Amino acid sequence: MNLKRENMKIDFKKPNGLIPVITQEYGTNEILMLGHMNNEALDLTIETKIVHYFSRSKNKIWKKEENNRDIQKLIDLKVNSNLDTILVVVEQITNNICNTDKKSYFSRSYLDKKNENKKIIIQSKSANLPTKYGKFNVKAYKDGCQEHLAIMSKDFCDIDIPLVRVHSECLTGDSVGSLKCDCNSQLDLALQLISKEGGLVIYHRQEGRNIGLVNKINAYNLQDQGYNTIDANLKLGFKDDERNYDAIGFIFKDLNLNKIKLITNNPKKIKFVENCNIQIVERIPSITKTNQYNKNYLQTKKKHMGHLL
Numbered sequence: 001m002n003l004k005r006e007n008m009k010i011d012f013k014k015p016n017g018l019i020p021v022i023t024q025e026y027g028t029n030e031i032l033m034l035g036h037m038n039n040e041a042l043d044l045t046i047e048t049k050i051v052h053y054f055s056r057s058k059n060k061i062w063k064k065e066e067n068n069r070d071i072q073k074l075i076d077l078k079v080n081s082n083l084d085t086i087l088v089v090v091e092q093i094t095n096n097i098c099n100t101d102k103k104s105y106f107s108r109s110y111l112d113k114k115n116e117n118k119k120i121i122i123q124s125k126s127a128n129l130p131t132k133y134g135k136f137n138v139k140a141y142k143d144g145c146q147e148h149l150a151i152m153s154k155d156f157c158d159i160d161i162p163l164v165r166v167h168s169e170c171l172t173g174d175s176v177g178s179l180k181c182d183c184n185s186q187l188d189l190a191l192q193l194i195s196k197e198g199g200l201v202i203y204h205r206q207e208g209r210n211i212g213l214v215n216k217i218n219a220y221n222l223q224d225q226g227y228n229t230i231d232a233n234l235k236l237g238f239k240d241d242e243r244n245y246d247a248i249g250f251i252f253k254d255l256n257l258n259k260i261k262l263i264t265n266n267p268k269k270i271k272f273v274e275n276c277n278i279q280i281v282e283r284i285p286s287i288t289k290t291n292q293y294n295k296n297y298l299q300t301k302k303k304h305m306g307h308l309l
């Protein structure tokens with residue numbers, strides 16, 4: 001995702017009260033995001049991931065650590081702005097670093113569009129993973145700071161039409177056994193199915209429909225006060241679903257998928273797979289037991305997100 005300086009024609013017409021921001025991952029020289037942030041969002045992100053940031057007009061560097069040579073390379077960026085530009089150097093970038101509950105207008109969309117074809121995804125080698133479900137092969141993919149895992153049955157490569165599930169990360173469900181959602185049961189079911197019939201589960205690490213864990217727990221706090229899963233996200237300044245499936249498309253290609261049986265209830269995932277020119281020979285519903293805690297959540301997903309439940 002390296003941008004050459006001479007190619008940078010950035011329109012930094014900024015909305016009121018917002019500061020143009022360039023974000024760079026510490027030590028990589030890669031510009032990761034361009035956009036706008038408000039002061040509150042800047043302050044908030046400093047607390048967590050910012051190493052240091054640089055104000056162009058003030059020629060001043062605020063830093064958590066001593067400045068290094070990487071920052072110098074970007075100081076002279078000729079961005080199209082008479083106003084200030086902030087260069088944020090972060091330890092680790094996420095898709096939603098700036099989507100705090102203080103609301104900001106920072107987005108990755110500029111780079112996403114410009115660099116669609118240049119997307120750099122780092123791949124691991126494959127390895128054996130014996131599990132309580134059976135023996136699998138696993139392969140990991142790193143897309144920015146999001147790392148995903150492909151879990152394959154041993155016979156995956158020999159199957160013409162494998163079962164496939166794209167499972168969205170849910171730490172509280174998958175690891176803690178939360179009953180507020182159906183994630184744990186769905187993952188359990190998918191792993192059982194691919195172990196028995198052969199296939200692939202992609203563990204897609206976009207926690208909380210890609211708002212991150214902190215925001216998700218804040219959404220849970222709102223849910224404790226009576227908001228449903230969608231309204232809570234909206235109240236925090238997010239869309240009902242912030243997930244994107246770009247990395248999944250990459251993994252599909254890497255694993256040579258053509259025809260699959262897709263395990264899902266989510267119409268968006270069906271559409272995405274079809275857009276990847278992969279034929280869905282059959283949709284396998286991922287229906288699990290409801291309980292008193294996830295009843296409303298599942299109702300909301302059915303009613304407002306069109307899930308096939």
Ligand SMILES: [Zn+2]
Nearest residue numbers: 170173181183
């Ligand atoms: Zn969940």
